[in-house]
Amino acid sequence: MAKRKTIRTIPQARTPMPEQAPEIRITNFEEVACGYRLEDALLEAERCLDCPDQPCVRGCPVGIDIPGFIRKIAEKNFHGAYDVITDTNLLPSVCGRVCPQESQCEGVCTVGERLEPVAIGRLERFIGDRAIAEGWTNLPYIERNRHKVGVVGSGPAGMACAADMAKAGCEVTVFEAFQEPGGVLKYGIPDFRLPNSVVDAEIEKLRQLGIRFECNTLVGRLFTLEQMMGEMGFSAVFVGTGAGYPSFMGIPGESLGGVLSANEWLTRCNLMHGRDFPAYDTPLQPGKHVAVIGAGNTAMDAMRVALRVGAEKVTCVYRRSAAEAPARAEEIHHAQQEGIDFQWLTSPVELIGDEQHRVRAMRCERMELGEPDASGRRRPVPVAGSAFEIECDMVVFAIGTNANPILGQTSGLKLDKRGYIWTDDTLATSIAGVFAGGDIVTGAATVIQAMGAGRRAARAMKAYLGLRDTDAVYLAAPTDPAERLFGIPRRERGFARVHLPETAS
Amino acid sequence: MSDFEIVARSDFSDVTFSLEVRHPLMARAAKPGQFVIVMEHEHGERIPLTLADFDRDKGTITLVIQAVGKTTREMQQNCRVGTRLHALVGPMGIPSHIGAAKKVICVGGGLGVAPIYPQARAYKESGAYVIGVLGFRNKGLIFWEDKFRACCDELILCTDDGSAGIKGLVTEGIKQSISAHADIDEVVAIGPPIMMKGCAEATRPFGIKTMVSLNPVMVDGTGMCGGCRVKIGEVVKFACVDGPDFDGHLVDFDDLMARLGRFRPTEKAALEAWQESCRLRGGAGH
Ligand SMILES: Cc1cc2nc3c(=O)[nH]c(=O)nc-3n(C[C@H](O)[C@H](O)[C@H](O)COP(=O)(O)OP(=O)(O)OC[C@H]3O[C@@H](n4cnc5c(N)ncnc54)[C@H](O)[C@@H]3O)c2cc1C
Ligand SMILES: Cc1cc2nc3c(=O)[nH]c(=O)nc-3n(C[C@H](O)[C@H](O)[C@H](O)COP(=O)(O)OP(=O)(O)OC[C@H]3O[C@@H](n4cnc5c(N)ncnc54)[C@H](O)[C@@H]3O)c2cc1C
Ligand code: SF4
Ligand code: FES
Numbered sequence: 001m002a003k004r005k006t007i008r009t010i011p012q013a014r015t016p017m018p019e020q021a022p023e024i025r026i027t028n029f030e031e032v033a034c035g036y037r038l039e040d041a042l043l044e045a046e047r048c049l050d051c052p053d054q055p056c057v058r059g060c061p062v063g064i065d066i067p068g069f070i071r072k073i074a075e076k077n078f079h080g081a082y083d084v085i086t087d088t089n090l091l092p093s094v095c096g097r098v099c100p101q102e103s104q105c106e107g108v109c110t111v112g113e114r115l116e117p118v119a120i121g122r123l124e125r126f127i128g129d130r131a132i133a134e135g136w137t138n139l140p141y142i143e144r145n146r147h148k149v150g151v152v153g154s155g156p157a158g159m160a161c162a163a164d165m166a167k168a169g170c171e172v173t174v175f176e177a178f179q180e181p182g183g184v185l186k187y188g189i190p191d192f193r194l195p196n197s198v199v200d201a202e203i204e205k206l207r208q209l210g211i212r213f214e215c216n217t218l219v220g221r222l223f224t225l226e227q228m229m230g231e232m233g234f235s236a237v238f239v240g241t242g243a244g245y246p247s248f249m250g251i252p253g254e255s256l257g258g259v260l261s262a263n264e265w266l267t268r269c270n271l272m273h274g275r276d277f278p279a280y281d282t283p284l285q286p287g288k289h290v291a292v293i294g295a296g297n298t299a300m301d302a303m304r305v306a307l308r309v310g311a312e313k314v315t316c317v318y319r320r321s322a323a324e325a326p327a328r329a330e331e332i333h334h335a336q337q338e339g340i341d342f343q344w345l346t347s348p349v350e351l352i353g354d355e356q357h358r359v360r361a362m363r364c365e366r367m368e369l370g371e372p373d374a375s376g377r378r379r380p381v382p383v384a385g386s387a388f389e390i391e392c393d394m395v396v397f398a399i400g401t402n403a404n405p406i407l408g409q410t411s412g413l414k415l416d417k418r419g420y421i422w423t424d425d426t427l428a429t430s431i432a433g434v435f436a437g438g439d440i441v442t443g444a445a446t447v448i449q450a451m452g453a454g455r456r457a458a459r460a461m462k463a464y465l466g467l468r469d470t471d472a473v474y475l476a477a478p479t480d481p482a483e484r485l486f487g488i489p490r491r492e493r494g495f496a497r498v499h500l501p502e503t504a505s
Numbered sequence: 506m507s508d509f510e511i512v513a514r515s516d517f518s519d520v521t522f523s524l525e526v527r528h529p530l531m532a533r534a535a536k537p538g539q540f541v542i543v544m545e546h547e548h549g550e551r552i553p554l555t556l557a558d559f560d561r562d563k564g565t566i567t568l569v570i571q572a573v574g575k576t577t578r579e580m581q582q583n584c585r586v587g588t589r590l591h592a593l594v595g596p597m598g599i600p601s602h603i604g605a606a607k608k609v610i611c612v613g614g615g616l617g618v619a620p621i622y623p624q625a626r627a628y629k630e631s632g633a634y635v636i637g638v639l640g641f642r643n644k645g646l647i648f649w650e651d652k653f654r655a656c657c658d659e660l661i662l663c664t665d666d667g668s669a670g671i672k673g674l675v676t677e678g679i680k681q682s683i684s685a686h687a688d689i690d691e692v693v694a695i696g697p698p699i700m701m702k703g704c705a706e707a708t709r710p711f712g713i714k715t716m717v718s719l720n721p722v723m724v725d726g727t728g729m730c731g732g733c734r735v736k737i738g739e740v741v742k743f744a745c746v747d748g749p750d751f752d753g754h755l756v757d758f759d760d761l762m763a764r765l766g767r768f769r770p771t772e773k774a775a776l777e778a779w780q781e782s783c784r785l786r787g788g789a790g791h
Contacts, residue, residue, distance in 0.1 A: 177727050179544060179551075179592040216509075216594040218727060222534050244729035248741065255736065255760050257767035264730035272551065272724070278778045281550035281576055282724075283771035357763040397731075404728045405746055409599070 005049050007114050014116040015044040022337040026307045029191045029275070032334055033097075036126040045073040048118045051110050056120060059108040061452035062160075064088045066105055066120055073123060082131045085124060086138040089451065090163045091156065091202045093132055094185060096125025097194050099448045100328045132201040137208055145169040147235040147465050150228050152219045152407075155183020156447045157240030157438025159206060160454030161461075166209040168458075168467050170235070175217040178271065183242055185447070187271035188263065188298065190305050193331075196270070220410040229433050236433045236461045239413075239421060240454060243439035245402040249293070253351025254397075257358035258287055262294070262302040262398035275309050284309060287394025291315045291362050293348055294398035295325035300335050302396045307338055314340045315390055319347040319367050319380040345369070345380065349387070351395055361389045401444050418443070426460035427453065435461055509590040512565055517648035520572045521616065523557065524584055529564030531596060537623035538601025538718065538750050541568070542726040544592035545583065550576050553723045553745075555620035555695075556596055569619030569648075575775040582783075597726045598749045601716070603627045606690035607634060610682050611657070612704055614640040614675050614696025620718060621695045622652060629656040636686070637661065638678035640696070644668035675700060676707045689713050694753065698762050705753035717753040719744045721764055736760045 018034040019025075025032050036044065048070040056066040065084050072081035085092045101107070101121035109117035130136075147170040151158045154176040166172045180186055182199045207213070219225070219241075228234045246261035248254050268274035274284035290306040292299050295318035303314045316335070318325060321344045325332060336342065343364070350363040366386035369378035403419040414422040414430035420443060421436040423429050429436050437453030439445055462468070513525035531541070540555045558567035572581040584590070601624050609628050613621035618639050628635050637657035641647050642665045653660055661678040662670025671677060675696070683689055692715040694704035701717040708715045721744050724730040728746035735744050736757035742748060 177594060178725070179594075216592050218594055218597060221539075221596050222530055222594075244727070245743070245746075246729070246731040248731065248734070250741075254741070255734065255764055257764070261731035264724055264732045267724055267730055273548070277771070278775050280548045281775060283550075283768045283775065285768060285771050358767075406728065409746075 005046075007049065007111060010047045010049065010111070011043055012115055014047070014119050015040045015122075017119070017122050022334075022339070025192065026304075026338050029308060031195060032192050035129055036122050041073055041123060041126040042076070044119050044123055045070050047111060047115075048074075049110055055108040055110060056105040056118075059105040061104065061448045062088050062455060064105075064124075069127065070118070070120070070123060073127065078127060078130055079136060081127045082136055083138045085127060086131075089448075090160065090205065091447075091451065092124045092128030093198045094128075094156070094194060094202055095448055095451075096121050096123075096128050097198070098185075098189060098446075100446055102329055104448070128202075129198075132198065137205060139208060140167055142167060142210070143169050144171075145465075145467065147171070147467075148173070148233055149461065150175065150232075150234040150237040151240065152225075152237065153177075153183060153240040153242060153438070153440075154181035154203075154213060154215075155240055155242050155438060155450060156185065157242075157440075157450035157454040157457075158183070158238065159203070160451035161238040161240060161435075161437070161458045162211045162454075163206055163209060164455055164458030165236075165238075165461060166206075166211050168462050170465075170467075172210070173212045173214055175219050176213060176215045177218045179215050180271065181213045181215060183240075187267045188301065190266065190270055190301050192304065192308070193301065218406070220406040225407065225411040225413065225431060225434055229431065234433075235465055236435065238454070238457050238461065239407060239429070239434065239436040239440060240438040240450065241404055241407060241440045242450075243401045243403050243420070243444050245404050246397065247400050247402060248397050249348065249399065251348060251350055253353055253359065256351055256353040256395075257356070258285075258394045259351060259359050260394075260396060262292070262298045262396050263401070265302050265396050266298075266305065269305050269309065275305075285394075286310050287392065289313045289315075289392045290394045290396065291317055291348075291390055291392040292396045292398055293317050294400070295320075295322075295327055295332070295342075296398060296400070297327045297331055299396075299398035300327045300331040302398050303340050304335055304338060306394070306396070307340070311394075315392070316340055316342045317346050317348055317362070317364060317390070318342070318344055320377065321345055321369065324377050343390070347380065347382065348395075352389070359393060359395050361391050362395060363387060363389050401439075403440060403443075426463075427457040428460055428464070433464065435464075509593045511584055511586055511588050511590070514584065514586055517569075518646045520581075521569065521646070521648065522572075522581055523567055523569045523619070524580075525560075525565045525567050526590065526593060527565050528593060531566050531593075532559045532561050532564045535559040535566060535596045536600035537603065537627045538620075539596035539598045540620075540726070540749065541566070541593055541595030541597060542723065543568070543580075543590055545576060545580050546591045549579075549591060551592070551724060551726070552576050553597075553720070553726055555718070557619035557622060559623070569616065571616040574772050575779045578776070579779065594726070597745055599747070601627070601693070601718075601750050603631050604691070605631075607632075608636070608686060608689050609633050610636045610638055610679060610689055610692045612638045612640075612675050612679060612692060612694040612696070614694070614700040615642070615646075617694070617696030617700070617718075618649065621693065622649060622656075624693055624695075625653065626656045629658075633690075634658050636682045636689075638663065638675050638682065640664070640675035640678070640700070641669070642666070674703065676703045679704060679707045683708070683711060683713070691716065692753075693717075698758050698765065701753060701756075702758035705756065705758075709754055715753040716750050717756060718749045719751055719756065719761060720749070721761060722768060735764075 069081040069084040106117040149170040151174040272282035273280035286309040367380035370381040373379040435457040438450035557569040572578040611625040637660040733744040738755040
């Protein structure tokens with residue numbers, strides 16, 4: 001037997017990923033990080049210790065067999081690596097790019113205790129991209145059953161659920177309100193982070209599993225969930241409609257021209273190609289001095305898009321400090337490199353307009369951190385007499401979203417007190433046969449958490465339909481930290497587990 | 506869901522036309538007061554249009570469109586019987602509440618004439634006495650008079666120049682109806698914001714409930730972009746999911762009108778660029 005690798009025998013430095021220089025990339029929408037070349041991937045794969053206890057797998061909300069796929073890369077069996085990943089995750093090119101690995105798999109990687117952790121996300125992306133480039137698929141043998149399953153919403157939650165149900169033999173139709181499937185991946189996250197072509201390629205793989213996508217379909221209004229479960233003949237329905245309804249602060253001046261939500265800004269730019277106006281018809285009207293409120297991934301995306309469509313100055317206004325900013329570390333870093341001006345501990349109090357009813361400045365107050373609040377973060381408190389103005393001709397609100405009201409208005413779904421869909425531990429809703437997951441249940445979260453929820457709901461749906469749980473065999477043995485992190489009962493994952501429902505302990 | 510084929514078209518004037526589009530599911534689901542979002546082609550803009558009519562038996566919906574800017578003019582030029590829309594989604598919005606009102610005035614101004622039709626018909630079907638007040642700039646622009654006569658107990662036409670019906674704005678028609686009938690329960694008004702504002706002011710002194718259908722700039726129509734936010738009293742609502750019908754006495758029309766103008770410079774540029782390219786193409790072809 002070969003000698004076990006140790007932390008001392010592996011390449012000590014993490015293999016860097018080639019990146020576009022900041023001054024170049026702010027002039028285009030090409031990807032910032034260019035991806036590993038073959039030799040980079042092989043080198044990085046050498047850094048995995050193949051730990052017996054596999055902390056990384058537990059850190060992954062869908063439990064990808066991480067050492068398994070990295071081992072296959074090291075053996076140059078890329079096809080095999082792809083099969084290992086796609087047994088649990090159908091969107092490796094997406095997740096490899098946008099998952100917050102630093103707080104998930106890489107955050108608990110053993111190598112990370114002494115050196116930089118294995119670049120799991122980059123390796124995942126490497127495999128996913130290779131599969132797209134070379135047209136690989138991992139089509140399982142599917143035994144058809146008589147069940148028709150409907151999925152509402154084509155974001156990551158819906159896609160993950162649809163894939164599992166299709167693999168279990170159901171006839172799956174995904175309904176999407178927009179003209180193209182993909183959810184936030186398509187309309188929200190910009191091309192320089194996640195090209196729409198990558199999302200399209202991953203969706204194409206779902207089509208190969210036999211999943212149908214019906215776009216231009218607003219469920220709740222064109223037909224109701226009850227109709228789906230009744231006259232339309234669906235045996236079960238999954239709702240993954242996301243939490244799109246944008247929040248504003250309620251400060252004076254929000255209805256001025258040039259003031260918009262990050263969702264509107266990003267949708268106009270990404271899905272509707274406003275940046276290619278007039279070749280595309282949707283107007284963008286980018287500002288010269290743009291102020292974005294918030295410091296999550298959405299805010300970073302909104303700011304970096306603004307830079308790329310010609311803003312001269314972009315300011316991030318956030319009421320807490322950098323340490324509390326919810327965006328991925330890598331995104332904040334990239335934004336800083338690109339020259340975005342961060343005003344931490346700053347809160348807007350009023351937007352000021354000109355005679356044309358367009359915004360011309362934002363009045364702000366400096367904040368300091370006081371006692372911790374309910375979220376455990378220190379509460380920002382205004383500093384008396386610190387008001388000042390930021391000149392701006394565009395203001396983007398990226399301060400979070402709420403539940404979309406349509407399905408609540410049109411069906412008998414029980415909602416929680418904030419308007420999100422209520423589910424039990426198996427993700428079953430109050431309507432028999434209807435399950436829900438992703439942002440519409442938890443509130444805004446992450447791509448992989450939404451996928452995890454879609455897969456969890458799929459298991460419950462299979463149990464509900466009396467189908468054999470086909471993916472249990474792929475999953476690693478359960479233990480705990482991710483359960484605490486992501487609220488996903490890991491016990492569901494065990495080989496031995498046969499029946500749902502189970503509840504988190 | 507459907508391939509969005511255009512099965513009929515009629516032109517009411519040089520700027521208004523109607524399209525009948527096949528979409529059986531939508532024809533079944535549609536209710537008065539709702540709207541759709543259309544994309545004419547792959548590079549197009551998503552634009553909201555009211556469901557002016559729907560025929561459940563034929564499985565079609567009808568849109569009435571006024572060619573004002575690039576997208577609507579392009580549709581006027583390209584949407585012929587047999588062509589297809591790239592995208593059509595809906596019905597959107599909360600259906601109008603057709604309550605137990607016994608006597609209502611349905612007011613349509615300009616393009617609002619089309620969307621008021623399903624409401625007038627629904628009120629008639631619910632047993633109400635329906636007074637139609639329709640405003641046009643001149644006689645030549647009048648359309649659907651017969652359709653309205655069929656569902657209104659009284660029909661008052663108003664034209665700006667007096668070429669048909671009474672001379673004046675729809676508010677004149679409202680005043681006449683109110684003085685002729687002391688027992689109006691409700692007024693429903695659809696049209697340009699300035700007209701709806703006028704209607705709301707005309708009924709305010711009488712305390713008659715007045716519903717209006719708001720038309721802010723929309724992108725998705727599903728409550729996701731917040732572009733359609735409107736001020737209703739002290740609160741902000743999203744017209745696409747909380748409306749588009751609101752109590753006219755609470756609407757901040759000035760705010761609505763200011764927000765409608767927010768893309769005007771770009772819209773103008775788009776229209777000019779498009780007209781230029783049409784001239785070029787036309788020139789090359791002839
Ligand atoms: C700008 C931005 C950047 C982000 N960056 C990251 C990141 O870097 N990493 C990360 O992990 N997460 C990121 N997130 C969060 C992540 O994208 C979301 O958590 C995830 O997409 C949620 O997935 P979902 O499937 O629940 O819903 P969504 O992706 O929101 O998809 C819901 C879909 O349902 C459709 N829909 C809604 N209602 C209906 C209806 N009634 N009928 C039919 N269809 C309907 C919507 O049109 C939409 O396509 C980001 C989010 C945004 C907005
Ligand atoms: C709920 C609703 C129902 C509507 N119903 C109809 C209808 O039945 N028939 C009809 O002809 N028009 C209707 N409209 C208006 C129609 O959407 C606009 O005329 C159209 O978007 C203009 O596009 P354009 O490119 O031709 O013109 P543009 O050059 O883009 O704009 C011309 C003017 O139209 C308004 N406008 C532009 N974009 C939008 C938008 N996305 N949403 C709303 N207004 C906009 C602005 O005031 C603008 O100044 C409705 C609007 C709403 C919100
Ligand atoms: S924790 Fe890190 S080193 Fe250990 S198996 Fe996972 S990726 Fe490899
Ligand atoms: S149109 Fe986007 S929220 Fe209403």
